[in-house]
Amino acid sequence: MDSPPPEERGTPVGRRVFLGTVGLGALGVLAAPALQRATEAFLGGAAERDPTGLTGLLPNGGGFRYYSVTSSVPHKTAATYRLTVDGLVDRPTTYTLAGLRALPQTRMVRDVQCVTGWRVPGTPFAGVRLSRLLDAAGVRASAGAVRFTCFDGSYTESLTLEQARRPDVLVALRMRDKDLDHSHGGPARLYVAPMYFYKSAKWLSGITVTQHVEQGYWEERGYDVDAWVGRSNGRDDAPTT
Numbered sequence: 001m002d003s004p005p006p007e008e009r010g011t012p013v014g015r016r017v018f019l020g021t022v023g024l025g026a027l028g029v030l031a032a033p034a035l036q037r038a039t040e041a042f043l044g045g046a047a048e049r050d051p052t053g054l055t056g057l058l059p060n061g062g063g064f065r066y067y068s069v070t071s072s073v074p075h076k077t078a079a080t081y082r083l084t085v086d087g088l089v090d091r092p093t094t095y096t097l098a099g100l101r102a103l104p105q106t107r108m109v110r111d112v113q114c115v116t117g118w119r120v121p122g123t124p125f126a127g128v129r130l131s132r133l134l135d136a137a138g139v140r141a142s143a144g145a146v147r148f149t150c151f152d153g154s155y156t157e158s159l160t161l162e163q164a165r166r167p168d169v170l171v172a173l174r175m176r177d178k179d180l181d182h183s184h185g186g187p188a189r190l191y192v193a194p195m196y197f198y199k200s201a202k203w204l205s206g207i208t209v210t211q212h213v214e215q216g217y218w219e220e221r222g223y224d225v226d227a228w229v230g231r232s233n234g235r236d237d238a239p240t241t
């Protein structure tokens, strides 16, 4: 079990929620059919068996399943990668990878939990707190949400501003103490530790501050916008102690 760094203690994602994800593996498999039925109903029966997780299983991914909603994704290097922060901000900003690496880095070790039941325990992620980028840009008073876009050209996600400012939400540059590789969304992805992994948009290219939450890719297809692990997507029966 990891022990959260001091600055993370006392945030809403406490030990309770974290421990609540342990042992969810078996439960997740049992709970999956209900979610799958809901998704299939939503898609008119066209959904594959496991719409957000079973495509492209990486043989040596250490439990990770590679997933992309697009068939190919361009590669970006330190020379070509850019992350823009815009929308309802006073100082729209474009970061290079070097610029992101030069900012203070936060490392967290949590379980990764896909909504379809697979889980990878104790996975280190590191990067820049999203709150830092938002503060640097100067979020306007009228703002209420943040929208994320990706250089795969299709995937989108969103968080409320309150969620986006949590200390356990990162623009991650590293996973398992290595630079994020392309398959896992490198050079930079969103990492939303307390939520199911579909919130953690890979190949992050844009952060746009908006007034209201707009549904992301999977949310338009039936998944919860507030994707707290153990408390959303029909998993309210997850352990709570």
Ligand SMILES: Nc1nc2c(c(=O)[nH]1)N[C@H]1C(S)=C(S)[C@@H](COP(=O)(O)O)O[C@H]1N2
Residues within 6 Å of the ligand: 052, 053, 064, 065, 066, 067, 068, 069, 070, 114, 115, 150, 152, 155, 183, 184, 185, 197, 198, 199, 200, 201, 202, 203
């Ligand atoms: N751009 C993009 N981000 C994405 C996805 C995607 O298809 N495209 N899939 C999501 C889902 S459903 C999961 S479970 C994780 C998978 O991350 P991994 O490929 O690093 O295991 O990424 C999330 N972020």
Ligand SMILES: [Mo]
Residues within 6 Å of the ligand: 052, 053, 067, 114, 115, 116, 197, 198
């Ligand atoms: Mo997923």
